[in-house]
Structure formats: structure tokens, C-alpha cells
Amino acid sequence: MKQQRNTKQRQLVLDAVRARCDHPSADQIYLDVRAIDDKISRGTVYRNLNFLAQNGELLHVKVSNADRFDCRLDFHYHLLCTECGAVCDVPLSYHAELDQQLAAKTGYVIERHRTVFEGRCPGCQHKSEHS
Known part of the structure; x- marks a missing residue:
């Protein structure tokens, strides 16, 4: 290379x-x-x-x-606000056991998984409550 x-x-x-x-x-x-x-x-x-x-x-x-x-x-998850588009890190630990469980069930060699949670952020919730 x-x-x-x-x-x-x-x-x-x-x-x-x-x-x-x-x-x-x-x-x-x-x-x-x-x-x-x-x-x-x-x-x-x-x-x-x-x-x-x-x-x-x-x-x-x-x-x-x-x-x-x-x-x-590092391996971590993300949150996406479906209203304003903001993305932030999730304050939860990565669950490597899911990789191991899926590998055992499928035969795949799992390197990692990526998860994006979607919802409305506190700022957007506040704006919609006051409009």
C-alpha cells in the first residue's frame, strides 16, 4: 500500500x-x-x-x-435529535456481549456494533412546549 x-x-x-x-x-x-x-x-x-x-x-x-x-x-453509542439534527454521545457503556452473542448465533466475526438512538432533545421539547 x-x-x-x-x-x-x-x-x-x-x-x-x-x-x-x-x-x-x-x-x-x-x-x-x-x-x-x-x-x-x-x-x-x-x-x-x-x-x-x-x-x-x-x-x-x-x-x-x-x-x-x-x-x-472508543466504542460508544450516539443520540440523534429527529427535530434539530443534533448528535451527541450516549452516557451508557458499550455492550460487547452483544457482539459475542451475535457471533455465536451467526458464525460471523463481529468487530463492533453501532447504535444510534433517535428522539427529540430537551431543547426541541422545550421549544415545542412554548410555541
Whole structure:
């Protein structure tokens, strides 16, 4: 496999994701990086996000409204607000025993499972109660 060099743009993208704790979309990262380097293209940001996710430096969180990125690499779950689209980490432990149970029943070698819980966040609930 060809060795990939660490470029200035890739480092800017990685730093932009690490600077946020809200699981930003590729577009949000593009805007953050563009504020630092006005010559960087959207395609460069997207390619670098995908590269970093494929190489295990970021987590690609797939949700219904837009793909998101997370600098937290441990196995964990996410919450998606179906109203405003906010994504956050779930304050529950990862259940590796589910991986083991499924492996035993199917013969698959399970690497991990990803779970996204969906509902309305407290902020959106509050807004709808007061409108």
C-alpha cells in the first residue's frame, strides 16, 4: 500500500474535528477549515475526512440527516435529535456481549456494533412546549 503523507490540509481537517464536541457534518468542518485557509476546497475537506475515518483517526457516524464525524474513537453509542439534527454521545457503556452473542448465533466475526438512538432533545421539547 502506498504511504500517505500527512498534509497541512489533512491536519487542518483533523484539528477542526477535534476542536468540536458536537459531531460536526462535513459541511460544518469545511466552513471551519475554510475560515483558517480560504483556498481549501470542499472536495479536499471531504476527501481528507474520509481518509481520516478509513485510517481510524476519526469516527464516521452515519445518521439519517447527514454523515457526521467524531474524534472519540472508543466504542460508544450516539443520540440523534429527529427535530434539530443534533448528535451527541450516549452516557451508557458499550455492550460487547452483544457482539459475542451475535457471533455465536451467526458464525460471523463481529468487530463492533453501532447504535444510534433517535428522539427529540430537551431543547426541541422545550421549544415545542412554548410555541
